[in-house]
Amino acid sequence: MDATGREGRFRYRGAELVYDDHGAGPLVVYAHGGFVSQAVEDRMGLFDWAPLLRAGRRLVRYDARGHGRSTGGAADADYTYGSLAEDLLALLGHLGSSGPADAMGSSMGCATVLHAAVRAPERFSALVLLIPPTAWTTREAHARADRAAADTVERQGVEAWLAGRQAQRPPRVVADVPRFPPTPPRRILPAVLRGLALSDLPAPAALSALRLPALVLAWEGDPGHPLSTARTLARSMPQARLHVSRTRADVGTWGERAAAFLTGPGRPPGGGGRCCGRC
Template sequence: MGVHPAAEGRFRHRGAEFVYDDAGHGPLAVYAHGGFASQAQEDRMGLFDWAPVLDAGRRLVRYDARAHGRSTGRPIAADYTYASLADDLLALLDHLGAAEPAVGIGASMGCGTVLHAAVRAPDRFSRLVLLVPPTAWATRAAYARANTAAADAVEQQGAEAFRAAEGRDVRPAVVADVPDLPPTPDERVLPAVLRGLALSDLPAPAEIAGLRHPALILAWAGDRGHPLATADALAACLPDAQLRVARTRGDIRTWGEHIAEFLRPRRSPAADEEGDPVPPN
């Protein structure tokens, strides 16, 4: 396993400064994290192992979403819908000078971000990796009501009200040992983030069905906020998708290897006959 130091970069877009970590060399993959977290928090949680992706010869850019982690943001709910966050992701690709289609990787909120970006600009992406897809469509309404109530509670009682409500939720067994960390959006902007996510949903199934990108869906079991029903529906909608479900913490630790394998170039029958590799995408 190689050592892949990351360089920090910054860019500005729509009233916010974004901070990202840029590591590795090769075809570009961009990762969007889950809601209320950050790159540093996910590293502390030990959720995902990116080393296999870097070892496989990928340039991996991971960024802190608007108002999360090191990135700044305004207290405007419309800034935090999936569609708005997708605009941020496409702006990052512009900033990086991505001339070729990139791999879009997203977890939870980031999954929504990547799907909206791919529907809007399919030519900007070569493949999609969708981690722990969130509530969507029929299951979204209850999540939206809970987020709106949480936003009201934060405004009335402070950010500790949000943490207290989270603490009452039963955590899925598959991630029961993951550290419980506070939300990274600060108290000034957290209600807007919650309301923006309450206004969000994945693209319509018919729009997703129009995507022709190879897709890898990685889900885990027993999580009401990330139900397997969404992952199953995405696998059924996407024309070229494979789905893996983690039922133990050990299963999640293999996800980096599964992503690396998925991103290896596919070979055409003609290339196999001639012995020439297909260029990576």
Template sequence: MAAIAREGAELAWSASGREGGPVVVHAHGAMSSRAGEERHGLFGWEPVARVARLVRYDARAHGASSGRAVPEDYLFTNLARDLLAVVDHLDAGPVTGMGASMGTATVLHAALARPDAFERLVLVIPPTAWETRKAMAAHYREAAEAVEARGPRGFAETMAGEEPAAIFAEGPAFPLPDVPWKLLPSVMRGLAASDLPAPAELATLAQPALILAWETDDGHPLSTAEALADLLPAATLHVSATVADVRTWGARVAAFLTARS
């Protein structure tokens, strides 16, 4: 297994696609992983791999990556430092930073820290931010306490009352967290203490950006995607109302990567 050593973690990663093509580094969402995305089957990134070198890695404590029970390790700002460590390890020059949900936040914080490391941004289902982040943070803290008190049963009880977003009423169902139960409370507390960068900071990011969002999901509200589309100087927003349209995202990203700036 290819891995990158970080303080408190070993980051597992893999690469596929076109040798010598533009490099795309993908950061998945919270509780997911490379394998989790594949099991879920919603995101099909094969078209991306046909036009680029696609590098995917598991965030600390997710999937095949290790981690520790330190909530600060899972702040978006620290996850951004992990992403930059992956970029530096590749030594490929400026890359496209692509992230889903938590990965979107990771990419944005990383791009602000090191703008020269990224030539393009792909922001998939941006998460709650700013005002809408408060309710989600409280939910993460509640879930962390439930897992500490009752383990997997506590997590299931916390999630039991949640209705799936209308767009996913007929599936596919989201899988169980790909995070060890003993680390899940720390991951959730780190997420609860995190937010997207301030709007004024985001407005300084000049890279071409593709934003992909879907409707009816309070955890990934259109308000965040629309705000990012307004703030980022060179952003394009696409919103999906059906699962069938979500499945076109891989092709949309491939077209974005091969379009002339």
């Protein structure tokens, strides 16, 4: 897969959102994790989405509001999961999708996809949910850390916050993945952090009403993306399946797993059907 695809831009709610459009065929949209961007995720080397293109899918990846090439203001409310879900729905409208689209998201992007799907389930045909973040009973401690980080950035600068992050040991499964500075600029980084602190995943009761095929991809040993969230998602969503990776090599299979799930036997192109059983 080429590094950039065909770049597109559109304005929504005071920001310019930038996306890259790869391949041709039924639409799949992808939302990245917090503080990174498409380019940073590519440099991290964790996920390979080329199998989706080989399977004949059109893949649109975008930089979230305030991240990477996309702009954003300094309002906390702009960076809640619900607000980011509005951006995703606006992107689908901008792309002129004629029917439901498949959606994938990692961490913050996973939360974005879930909120968008709960709000407008008719816009989606299937979901791939990567490393779901802290939620429900585990969320408040993470929210406190985000609020403290925002205060640190404002009072001591980004470098002080990054020094604290560098001292934290990464999960063993991704211990060799390089770290990168946050892509939101300093002037809006506190707002991003506080917006995330205001956020949570949809309640399990709301997820239980979501009748969409879903593949949940998680790894072990990560307090920021605990297996408790992934397991609750898999239990709550009627058509969800869970795969847990324990090695970096197995994480490397996620692109193939996503492609098999979205395009395998029993799933018509662009929506409907059930998991192919190869997950």
